[in-house]
Amino acid sequence: MADAAAQDADEQLLHLNLAFLAGEPPACVLALARKAGGGSITPYVQNFLLESCIGTNVEGHQNSTYTTVILKRIISEVELSLDVVTDELYEEFAQRMSLKAKDSLLNRTDHIYKDISFLSSTYNNISSKLISLVARLSCSSNMLEGDTGCSLWPSSLFLSEFILSYPKIFSTKCCFELGSGVGLVGICLNYVGASKVILTDGDTSTLTNMKENMELNNLCIEQEVPEVSKESKNKVECRYLSWEEASKCDLPGYQPDIVGFVGQSEFIRDFLLYLGADIIYDPVCVPHLVRVLSMLLTRDGGQGESNGKSGDKFETETPVAYIATVVRNPETFNCFAKAAADTKLSVVNITSSAAPSNLLPYMLSYDRSSVQLLKVTLFS
Ligand SMILES: C[S@@+](CC[C@H](N)C(=O)[O-])C[C@H]1O[C@@H](n2cnc3c(N)ncnc32)[C@H](O)[C@@H]1O
CATH class of the missing domain: 1.20.58 (Methane Monooxygenase Hydroxylase; Chain G, domain 1)
Known part of the structure; x- marks a missing residue:
């Protein structure tokens, strides 16, 4: 007792x-x-x-x-x-x-440093030794317009918990995130052993802050030009990518990003996974976002062959995007769902079937129940 x-x-x-x-x-x-x-x-x-x-x-x-x-x-x-x-x-x-x-x-009074500590999923009330990962992030301390990407949103906490709860889905995979904001998801992907992490955002001040955060976590890698990054051994990249402007050559799967050879000629491409947290909120951007998702999932369908590593109940050869979102405005969400269906994308809510562990029990401000996790694939 x-x-x-x-x-x-x-x-x-x-x-x-x-x-x-x-x-x-x-x-x-x-x-x-x-x-x-x-x-x-x-x-x-x-x-x-x-x-x-x-x-x-x-x-x-x-x-x-x-x-x-x-x-x-x-x-x-x-x-x-x-x-x-x-x-x-x-x-x-x-x-x-x-x-x-x-x-x-x-x-800088407009920014605050946050140490986000994820407890290990085997946490059993014993001691702080069971903290698995601490991510240090420079975040905006105000929520005014223009600082959206420098704030930490509940969806990225949820997506991070998902990555840490199901590490096998992401380990040895090349992971590409849209609208990465402060970069927390990238730090978690690196932690679980993703073979490559590409973080993107369409806002330049967000991208600057994201790079600062990668440096704070000793993951600093700065490669924005695809030609250069091809040769880069760096595991994490921060790239500018605006959904409105994105063309095929900005996207992975369209670049010759072969990662290794088997025998004389057969190549292995790292399996590509796509992620996004809190990116479905602006009805003006939704069609562009869906266009980018469609290009990513379509192109990879022909080329993203699995390299045969690590089985998992979520593992599939079908290209997948995991998107965490808070449905603040049902109309905006419906607009996303309709645009996705029109583009032959299947959107399945996996919040309950793939519920992550609660690794942030001390964060009273984080309402996990407000976040939905979507699995987006191409209709077969
Ligand atoms: C609500 S924030 C979410 C940030 C981060 N994923 C998180 O959950 O903490 C949305 C992010 O998407 C980016 N974004 C919004 N519209 C975009 C667009 N049209 N093209 C590229 N990025 C965009 C913003 O700059 C911002 O970083």
């Missing part, structure tokens, strides 16, 4: 720590702090926050404004409930306030 209670307490503190590092909204961090304190933010939890969360935030990646807001919210809540605020917490807050003016000149 005592062991179970101690494990529970450890798990709550772990979740609080991970939520803070992931830059979860202050209300979510406070909710976890309250839970860890058994209903209130006790001096013990305050010390934990100071030492294990704020104290370990890597220098140079500190989100000073975010940390100051969290401290302020905690102090207000504890004071209001007439509990004790520790001297150390007051001191930390005072120091941060005095540095605030300097910080806002030195730091």
Whole structure:
């Protein structure tokens, strides 16, 4: 009994720590702090926050404004409930306030660094050793128009959980993502052993931020020109690809991307898989997106032969695109479904049949139930 209670307490503190590092909204961090304190933010939890969360935030990646807001919210809540605020917490807050003016000149206040920690699917409440992957991402701290691609969307969290839950689908495959945004999906694909990861986006500032994120995760690879990338041994590429402008020569499967030879002449092409997270939201872009998907899935149908590696219940020789999406506007989604059907694409909702494990249980702001997972193939 005592062991179970101690494990529970450890798990709550772990979740609080991970939520803070992931830059979860202050209300979510406070909710976890309250839970860890058994209903209130006790001096013990305050010390934990100071030492294990704020104290370990890597220098140079500190989100000073975010940390100051969290401290302020905690102090207000504890004071209001007439509990004790520790001297150390007051001191930390005072120091941060005095540095605030300097910080806002030195730091990018429009971006925040988020450490997204995926728990291992075998996680059983024991310790943080069971964190399988931590992705560090520079994200926009506002959701204003123009920053769409620099924000982290729930669909990419879901698609990442899917990749980490079913690694065999993606390992040894060449994976091509549309509208990659901050690049989280690419980091997960690299982690599960994709043979090649090609991330694309049609927004140049998003692409710049995406490359910065690949560097932050030691995956920096910069190849935009297909001719150059053919010879590149780099595993992750970030490419500009606008769905409106995309032509066949911008797409994999149309390039001679042979990856190896068997015997004298037979070639092996890495099996191509396509992905997208939260890319079905603008009715103006939908027809262009469907055109690109159709080109990808059609062309690969004749050439994307499996190299015979790793069997899996999802493995198929049919070219596949996995798309995670939140249906915010049913009309836009219907427009996608109709355009897909007109182009002879089959769209199957596999959210329940291929449900990923919950690897982000500490992320209270992430509503997994809002995300649908679609499997798109060519009608046979
Ligand atoms: C809502 S964001 C999703 C980003 C990321 N996949 C995620 O889920 O966190 C949509 C992404 O698609 C890109 N995008 C939107 N319209 C596009 C178009 N017409 N061509 C290429 N990329 C586009 C945006 O720049 C943005 O990065």
